[in-house]
Amino acid sequence: MIREFIMKYYIDPIRYGQPYTIVDTLTYAIILIISVYLIYRWLNTTGIAVDRKFILATIPFIVLGGLLRVVEDTGFITSDIHFLLITPLIYFVIFFFTIAALLLSRTLERAGLISSYHIGYAGIGTLACTISAAFLIWWGLTYSQVMVSVILIIMSLAIVTSAAVWGFMRYVLKWEYVSDPIYCVLIFGQLLDASATSYGIDLHSMTYTEAHVVGGALVAWTGTAFSMFLLKLAVLFPAIYILQQYRKEGNPVLWHLILLAMIIVGFAPGVRNMVRMVLFV
Structure with a gap:
């Protein structure tokens, strides 16, 4: 029974490129949290400044x-x-x-x-x-083929939306701390992911789908992949606010690692999706 469970939720999705499920999504989220903590402990012993x-x-x-x-x-x-x-x-x-x-x-x-x-x-x-x-x-x-226009469109959309979100945080909410380059990278990485997903599903000539559970459900419910921007904003605003509060009182090394993990889960998929669409794969 355990073998069948592992095959169904972990091995087969990798082998056959199946969409994510709630089970493997939660599992990978837990692994990410544990990994951040273990890396934090290891870096503390190396003397490397995080x-x-x-x-x-x-x-x-x-x-x-x-x-x-x-x-x-x-x-x-x-x-x-x-x-x-x-x-x-x-x-x-x-x-x-x-x-x-x-x-x-x-x-x-x-x-x-x-x-x-x-x-x-x-x-x-x-x-x-x-x-x-x-x-x-x-x-x-x-x-x-290499369609340069695709990368220009996606990058432009990511830059414009990132500038708008950053400007709202900085000048409307008066969050001066978002001027930190790390927060800027976080915002851009997440909105690059949203831009690539939105363009790929709604506008690209090839058929792309959202593989993640929450994103896929949102796209299906709203009927448009541009709703991914709403999902990203719903995460970015409270996340940055909470991170900043923890930064004031918490461990600076762990704070940087948590922020790095958030950058990874947005930036890496965004790059992958954008380049796929440029190459039509």
């Missing part, structure tokens, strides 16, 4: 996760290795690669080969993104 610089230097690895997910979407990898690039396994792959890059950069800094591990850390992530993006462009030009 601050604004650390978060911003990690952004390339978040983008990398989205790009590698599209590499799997292309079907170019035909061996069982491609399962490693499917959610949730890809999170573990990116995590271990990120940790390796972080430790290598830290070692180079201590050896005096680089002035700051942030430079090497972000550089490794940026290089990996460049290689992945180059492959995807090659694949698109060779086997499909």
